[in-house]
Amino acid sequence: MPGLFTALTSGLLFPLHERLKQHTTVAVRRGLEASQWWPPERLQALQLERLRALLAEAGRHVPYYRSLFSAQGFEPAQLQSVADLQRLPLLTKALIRAHTADLQHAQAQGLARFNTGGSSGEPLVFYIGRERVSHDVAAKWRATRWWGVDIGDPEIVVWGSPIELGSQDRARAWRDRLMRTELLPAFEMSAARLDGFVAAIRRRRPKMLFGYPSALSHIARHAQARGQRMDDLGIRVAFVTSERLYDDQRATISGVFGCPVANGYGGRDAGFIAHECPQGGMHLTAEDIVVEIVDSEGRALPPGEAGEVVVTHLATRDFPFIRYRTGDVAVLDDRPCACGRGLPMLKEIQGRTTDFVVAADGTVMHGLALIYILRDLPQVRQFKIVQESLHRTRLLIVAESPLGAALQADIVRQVRARLGAAVEVVIEPVAEIAPERSGKHRYVVSHIEAVNSGAPAPAPARASTHA
Numbered sequence: 001m002p003g004l005f006t007a008l009t010s011g012l013l014f015p016l017h018e019r020l021k022q023h024t025t026v027a028v029r030r031g032l033e034a035s036q037w038w039p040p041e042r043l044q045a046l047q048l049e050r051l052r053a054l055l056a057e058a059g060r061h062v063p064y065y066r067s068l069f070s071a072q073g074f075e076p077a078q079l080q081s082v083a084d085l086q087r088l089p090l091l092t093k094a095l096i097r098a099h100t101a102d103l104q105h106a107q108a109q110g111l112a113r114f115n116t117g118g119s120s121g122e123p124l125v126f127y128i129g130r131e132r133v134s135h136d137v138a139a140k141w142r143a144t145r146w147w148g149v150d151i152g153d154p155e156i157v158v159w160g161s162p163i164e165l166g167s168q169d170r171a172r173a174w175r176d177r178l179m180r181t182e183l184l185p186a187f188e189m190s191a192a193r194l195d196g197f198v199a200a201i202r203r204r205r206p207k208m209l210f211g212y213p214s215a216l217s218h219i220a221r222h223a224q225a226r227g228q229r230m231d232d233l234g235i236r237v238a239f240v241t242s243e244r245l246y247d248d249q250r251a252t253i254s255g256v257f258g259c260p261v262a263n264g265y266g267g268r269d270a271g272f273i274a275h276e277c278p279q280g281g282m283h284l285t286a287e288d289i290v291v292e293i294v295d296s297e298g299r300a301l302p303p304g305e306a307g308e309v310v311v312t313h314l315a316t317r318d319f320p321f322i323r324y325r326t327g328d329v330a331v332l333d334d335r336p337c338a339c340g341r342g343l344p345m346l347k348e349i350q351g352r353t354t355d356f357v358v359a360a361d362g363t364v365m366h367g368l369a370l371i372y373i374l375r376d377l378p379q380v381r382q383f384k385i386v387q388e389s390l391h392r393t394r395l396l397i398v399a400e401s402p403l404g405a406a407l408q409a410d411i412v413r414q415v416r417a418r419l420g421a422a423v424e425v426v427i428e429p430v431a432e433i434a435p436e437r438s439g440k441h442r443y444v445v446s447h448i449e450a451v452n453s454g455a456p457a458p459a460p461a462r463a464s465t466h467a
Contacts, residue, residue: 002150009152009179017175018137022110022130028138035287036142036341043286043342044082050314051290052079057105057317064102065320082290083300090298090310091324093124100125108318115376116269126269129318136271136315139285140264143275147237147262149208152179156201158211158219160186160368182206186215189356189364194222198230205233209257213240214356215366217249220256231258239264244349265349270311270326274346281337282346288314291344292323293332303334306350357387358448360420367444373414379403384433387446392424396433403427 002010018025035043055076058065069076074087096103104111104127111127141151149155176183182204184197197219201209209216216238223230238253241264250261263282266272273291274284284291290312293301301307309328313321333347356364367385374383374395382398393415397403403411412425419425 002153005180006150006152010150013178014151018134023134023137024131025134025137025141028134029141032138032142032285032287033145036283036343038342040342040344043344046287047082047290047314048079050287051082051085051312052076054312054314054317054320055079055322058320058322061106062103062320063106064099065322067102085290085292085312085323086298086300088323090294091322093325096124096126100127103319105129105318105320111318114268116267124269127319129316131317132271132313132315132319134315135288139272139275139288143262143264143272143277144208144237144239146275146277147208147239147260149236153207154180154182154204155208155210156182156184156204156206158184158186158197158209158215160212160215160366180204184211186212186366187369189215189218189222189366191222194219195226198223198226198228201230202228202233207234207236209235209238209253209259211240212243212366213245213249213253213261214243216240216257217252218356218364220252223256230256233257235259237262241266263349265330265346267326270309270321270324271313271315273309273311274349277337277339277341279337279339281339281341281343282333282349283337283341283343284346286343290314291332291346293330301332303332304347306331306348357385357393357419357444357446358390359418360390360423365418367446369418370415371443373411377407379407382433383443385444387419387444387448390448391420391422392426393419394426394428396428396430398430398433403429 015026035046038046055065055069059069059074059076060066068074068088072088079085108127108129111129112133114126114128116124144150182200184200201219220230235257237259238257238261240249240253240261245261245263253259253261260278262278263276264272265274265282271289272285273289274282276282292310292312293305293307294310295301295307298310306329309326309330311321311324311326313324329350330346331348331350333345335345337343337345357367357370358364370385370393374380374385374397379399379401380397380403381400384396386394386396388394395411395415408427411427415425416423
């Protein structure tokens, strides 16, 4: 049973907060908690109904799709099944960049500007309306409740995006305190900072940890090295997202914190695609998102075969994501889950990874510390950061326009501010960056073996070693 404060927060304070923001989150979550138990056939019928409505709205009020449907001879009203989506071309990041204005609903109001976290090395700007926010928050809320965690339960979030970290104004800070959420920055992983993280987690005694699997496993290993017990805090679940979860990370996080690990899959652009339930099923948010697994030609693949994840988010009428290429690789599952939910499942998720990088003095940092230097530069279309050694890092950059000397100098300055003043930073313009075998572009590759294996990085003799 939830405590009195949690019940008050989830039942009164948070619903009031969402109503003031004109969000329908509470009603959507209640609907999702009912529909998750529907048989697959009923869920498929709901998907088709909502898909027709989205396509009809896009065809009438979104210039890009009005033109596309006309050129393709596509009539949303004639859609007979979700499979008919394959008559439409895929939506790519390049198309969104080229048609950003035309992808907005003519009557859209209150759109918020968003950008991707940069994991593919291709920054993307897009817009989200209140409907999409409501459905995304509701999807995450439903998933945390699977694990006995509700809004208002104490939570530690280990995150690295400046979108969150840079917006801790008074209102947001007040809200986080009210909701008992504490945000820890995942950029720098020095020994002193990690000691502080361990102390903060022990002080907060959270019901849930939320963050990158690489960051949470790094904190867990640090606590182990310090001989600090962390499995006596009553943590119910560690939710991980934004990266591929490896078996050794799951085992480390679970073993140190004494709780199960729940994988979450999604992104700022694609939404909350899937969440793991206590029985181990990676359930798709089928009420809101149509997921296709396609081959290199864009043709749908059956369950059991690996291909690119393509999503159609059904709550994006203000800025539609229809057959959007995520760049991720996954495999559909056709088995039912032991939990009894009718939601379809993913069998495997491939191609997501975020590495740490190491400063010259041995300080270990999340790779995002370097990504955000390049991600929002309008001149940069794609990039890859290769840390060849503690003393040399290459930046492969596909530029939309030439990088001036002043801009290059500023990039080098920012990288050195994180890695060390004496580090050689080489900017290498390239025509293209080939994807990994998984099909996704890795944005950071570190060749420092100790970090990639999970061990502390060696430091130069003149500096102390930081875990």
